[in-house]
Amino acid sequence: MFIVKEFEKADVGRVIAFERELRxxxxxxxxxxxxxxxxxxxxxxxxxxxxxxALSFIAVKExxxxxxxxxxxxxxxxxxxxxxAYMDWICVLKSERHHKVAQALLNALREKCREQxxxxxxxxxxxxxxxxxxxxxxxxxxxxxxxxxxxxx
Numbered sequence: 001m002f003i004v005k006e007f008e009k010a011d012v013g014r015v016i017a018f019e020r021e022l023r024x025x026x027x028x029x030x031x032x033x034x035x036x037x038x039x040x041x042x043x044x045x046x047x048x049x050x051x052x053x054a055l056s057f058i059a060v061k062e063x064x065x066x067x068x069x070x071x072x073x074x075x076x077x078x079x080x081x082x083x084x085a086y087m088d089w090i091c092v093l094k095s096e097r098h099h100k101v102a103q104a105l106l107n108a109l110r111e112k113c114r115e116q117x118x119x120x121x122x123x124x125x126x127x128x129x130x131x132x133x134x135x136x137x138x139x140x141x142x143x144x145x146x147x148x149x150x151x152x153x
Contacts, residue, residue: 002066002101004108007056009046011065012039015058018065018093025094055085055116057108059092059101067092069105073116085113087123097130106138 007015019034032038045051053075059067068091074084087109092101113121 002059002061002096002099002104004057004059004104006112007058007068007070009043011058012042014060014063014065015042015068018058018068022091022093055109055112057105057112059096059105061096066096067101067105069102069109071109071113071121073118074122081117083118084120084122085116085118087121090123 005011016034016039019030023030023033045054053073055071055073057069058065068089069087070089071085071087074086090102090105092105110121113119
């Protein structure tokens with residue numbers, strides 16, 4: 001059995017271990033290394049004002065992170081009610097998929113969004129068969145555009 005909890009600074013070490021295992025299980029999907037620089041940035045994000053709208057949850061089984069979901073409230077003045085949130089990432093260790101971990105993470109995020117007055121959760125969909133199958137199974141959701149990535153550098 002697993003639990004879903006908000007991702008806190010004290011969880012950073014377990015999250016780094018999760019991300020490393022994720023890369024071992026799927027080396028063709030995740031390319032960058034969650035190194036010490038990433039760890040420091042992740043730790044600093046808990047004090048950084050830019051992350052005040054971040055919503056993050058982890059799934060924990062026997063003190064090990066097996067899944068993670070990250071989102072952010074969309075605070076745009078075109079939507080002055082802050083009605084929307086953007087789901088940036090949801091991932092579960094391949095060895096733990098099909099145990100309803102992703103659904104539990106998504107349910108926790110949805111509940112937090114409701115508490116925050118959010119009515120619409122927007123996500124870009126990964127373009128692989130397993131991800132598409134998950135997104136199609138999400139209740140009360142409809143698929144629209146897959147999104148566009150614009151490089152600003």
